Amino acid sequence: MGWGVTSNAPGAHTVQVMNRVDLHVxxxxxxxxxxxxxxxxxGPFICTGTQPGNKDECNGDSGSPAIITMVNGRPRTIQETAPGRLSRQQDLGPVADxxxxxxxxxxxxxxxxxxxxxGDPxxxxxxxxxxxxxDFILQATGLTKDRLQEPIKFDRLAEAPKPSGGARAVDPMAGLHLWLIIALVASWLLRR
Structure with missing residues (x-):
């Protein structure tokens, strides 16, 4: 997710609506x-690869959340069905963890x-x-580990029309919950 540029074109600007792209570790x-x-x-970093169709994070996405969607207690998986075509193996339904x-x-x-x-392959x-x-986040925020790891149930993910490049636009206010607050605090703490 993020507000980064969606093109390599000279003068490309960041977007007004948060975009989402499914990536793989x-x-x-x-x-x-x-x-x-x-x-x-x-370790300290998670490495993700560019998806078919040159879908990737880009300039302006720094600090944006990298999230995993759980379905029935397991990570939702996305499979490549043909070169450049992805399909969801599991439907999210109305509530996603x-x-x-x-x-x-x-x-x-x-x-x-x-x-x-x-989007460089x-x-x-x-x-x-x-x-x-x-450990650092717990010490700096005073949160308990249970509170930090408490899943957030999103009851709506309002989607806007797909922008060019295949990324899906997501209502930036949909699910503005604890994870975003933690992301902002963690980002601030890690930059100190």
Whole structure:
């Protein structure tokens, strides 16, 4: 999710409506080709790969939430059914259990371009891994671990028409709950 640019065109601007893109956690070996300091998706960062159709995080998305949607206690999965075509394996239904797992941080590609193009098939996105910093967040916020990990039930995800590029626009006020507050606090704390 984020308000980043949706195009590599010169002069592209950030968007007014929060967009969403489904990403997958990438293989650590592949991520190390781009960032040799990356060790594991269980460390300080989670690495995601570009999806078919060149869908990715982009400039202006930094600090945006990386969330996982749970269905019946398991992560919702998205499968590639044909090159460039994704299908949802499970329907969300009216209520989704969404959990903050990261904050979008940066992207890079194998060429280490100063400004890597968004949606680069050889590129990866790196999000700050919230669980890695749990102790720090608990100490800084005074929250209990149970409260921090309490799932938020969203009873509406109002969708706007699809913008170009295939990302889905999401009503930015839909589900503005604890996870967003924690994301903002964590982002502020990590930048100190």
């Amino acid at each position: 990438a293989d650590a070996k592949m991520c190390r080709r781009v960032d040799e300091t990356f060790d594991s998706n269980n 969404m959990r903050l797992i990261g904050l979008t941080s940066y992207g890079d590609n194998a060429d280490h371009d100063p400004h890597p193009p968004c 050889s590129g990866f996105g790196f999000s700050t891994h919230i669980a890695y910093y749990t």
